[in-house]
Amino acid sequence: MSWHYGIILALLAHLAATVLAPYWGLIAATSFSRDIIRLTGPIFGLLAAFGLVILIVRRVENDKAKAVTSRADWMMLILFLVQVGLGLTITLFYRWGSAWYPYTASPWLFSLVTLKPAASICPSTAAANQAHFLNAFLLIAIIPFTRLVHLFTIRSRISAALSSCHLEPENIL
Numbered sequence: 001m002s003w004h005y006g007i008i009l010a011l012l013a014h015l016a017a018t019v020l021a022p023y024w025g026l027i028a029a030t031s032f033s034r035d036i037i038r039l040t041g042p043i044f045g046l047l048a049a050f051g052l053v054i055l056i057v058r059r060v061e062n063d064k065a066k067a068v069t070s071r072a073d074w075m076m077l078i079l080f081l082v083q084v085g086l087g088l089t090i091t092l093f094y095r096w097g098s099a100w101y102p103y104t105a106s107p108w109l110f111s112l113v114t115l116k117p118a119a120s121i122c123p124s125t126a127a128a129n130q131a132h133f134l135n136a137f138l139l140i141a142i143i144p145f146t147r148l149v150h151l152f153t154i155r156s157r158i159s160a161a162l163s164s165c166h167l168e169p170e171n172i173l
């Protein structure tokens with residue numbers, strides 16, 4: 001649970017900083033709001049890191065969980081571990097991400113999404129940052145080969161619901 005809460009909140013924070021970039025001056029206008037924003041990074045990151053380590057240890061120790069974990073799933077878990085470790089490194093040592101992310105990473109991400117890559121506004125040249133950005137793309141690329149793909153397939157969720165009612169999905173869908 002700690003993993004899910006931590007990573008979902010961290011990714012929502014990424015999304016908020018990206019989408020709300022034009023209003024960031026207003027959002028981070030007071031020292032109180034800046035302190036709250038600065039606190040969220042380490043809290044979400046530590047929550048995710050703690051949960052992820054527990055999740056990996058359980059998978060290593062539990063034979064049933066190990067049996068249903070493919071090579072791609074292990075690779076994904078390692079990439080997540082690296083990603084969260086790098087994210088925490090940025091949060092703790094490249095302060096404050098909230099001060100530069102909306103003005104550099106956000107327009108850079110928009111330039112990628114709109115298929116007009118602007119290398120000149122690449123968020124930061126610090127090695128940990130570059131590795132964090134690169135690893136994010138590796139993680140996204142590996143998703144179709146892992147169990148995480150279930151998040152994006154309606155059919156598999158319907159199938160899971162049907163099989164839990166002892167119905168055969170192939171005969172219905």
Ligand code: HEM
Binds near residue numbers: 088097098
């Ligand atoms: C698979 C995608 C990604 C995952 C799982 C991920 C995960 C994390 C985590 C767990 C943290 C530490 C907690 C936090 O500060 O929120 C973090 C921090 C950070 N990430 Fe990511 N990240 C991803 C993609 C990206 C991308 C694409 C960028 C920028 C282009 C980015 C930029 C940052 C920055 C600047 C921080 C430090 C924020 C701060 O100072 O608090 N991340 N990331």
